[in-house]
Amino acid sequence: MARSVAVLGAGGKMGFRVTKKLFDAGYDLRAVEIGDVGRARLAEAGIKSVDTTTGLKGAEVVVLALPDNVIGKVAGEIAHHLAPGTMLLILDAAAPYADVLPKDRPDLTYFVGHPCHPPLYSTTTKGAERTDYHGGVAPQAIVCALMQGPEAHYAIGVEICEAMWSPVTKTHRVTVEQLAILEPGLSEMLAMCMIDIMAEAVDECANRYGIPREAAKDFLIGHLNVEIAMWFGYSPKVPSDAALRLLEFGKARIMQPNWREALSPKVVREASELIVHGKR
Template sequence: MTKISLIGAGGKMGVRLSDNFLKNPQYEVTYVEIAQVGIDKLAERGIKATETNDSVQEADVVILAVPDVAIGAISEVLIPLMKAGAVVLTLDPAAPLDGKIAHREDLGYVIAHPCHPSIFNWEPTEAAFRDFYGGISAKQSIVVALMAGSEAHYQLGEKIAQDMYAPIDQTYRITLEQMAILEPAMVETLAQTCMEVVKEGYDRVVGLGVPEAAARDFVLGHLRIQIAVLFKEVNGTFSDAAYKISKRAKPILFKENWQKIFELSDIREQVRDITEK
């Protein structure tokens, strides 16, 4: 039986992972949490949390489900305790790419991150359709990277990632650098920022007197078809007028050379902003 020490088990990500580990009796999981709110959340699930790090010494896998700003200091305490040959499993590429994770040559280091269910994901029930984060009932794909260690380390980390993020559609093996190109660069620096601007525009439209329900349905409906066209979910195009107006708008909304956010030097600056307090 694989022994897992889940650090931060009562946090935002930790709780989601804990829920899925309850469905996987093949793992012997110790749920480590020091915050009372997290301990209470685990207790609601029938999980008795521990505030000590004793389980780290015997664990085959230590999962660091803790905030990016804290993961460096926490790893400095925990990784020296780990047994040789064990796996350090992190959930985000920022701290590993920024060199914030304590390193030992006799350990494996795997990073696994969920893609979250696609907006075009078909689910048979309303509840599954509304599992926006994934890990409950909606299928999602995941990306997994081996930062250091052996192929056996990777295979163990991938298997655990598939179980803790289940149900899984596809598993993509990529590099640490490629994962950082995806997040933060693509989905946070670019996509989330653009969506925040769209939301600001929506708020402005409502402030100008457009009925909120009409504005919401209008923008969300158009976003769906726009994404479907751009990502080839449908065999269609935009109108000539729409292409003309987007061509006019792009230099107004975006600085020249904005694509530098995908250069590794810029990505390293992005992850440094994430990992530093």
């Protein structure tokens, strides 16, 4: 018998993608959606939407495909409808790490999973996979954490996550804290911050120094291709001595000396609380 999975927020932008994957994989799917737009999106895909009570009844796994700032509230509201042993599966570490999940239900399993998204460098992607930057068409790795519940439930959480984000190349196991360090820490506070600065730097080249914007963008993207490949082991790391000297010269002017603290559990928890509560 197919495993029963309820998805709350099934018709949302994020929720629809995972719901469609579970539907196609043949799960006993309960697509819970309260919005008219989301219901219409599900109907167009041949997926029937249900109300919360119907969706939760007998569900083995409940996926909270919801904004981080409402996960705690919704989890608290639905907890009394869930039988012992039910798994709450959250798609991001922020809410669990901000400690908003019900504390009075130690008999529930809390599981967190998140996709890595398709890698920059792959020797296997082809056709439409090459322009799939988010995942779902191109293969990607995922990261999973069992926050609370029996060890045997880890395999169940992985099964659902691998179905939602298929095709999956590898599943990495981490703790919830480690997942929070990866996101929001590594991917958003650090990487996205630097990428945003690079985009602003291209505009600076164009607006302040008159360099054609397309030339500046092509120059930067091409160099990123080479430099990321070298620094992350996709090609031999062979920068010139001059480039390495300039690396240290630039870091001293751009980076805060204590930048590594952005990945510390203390700061990552503050970031998670900012995401969930809108304040630290």
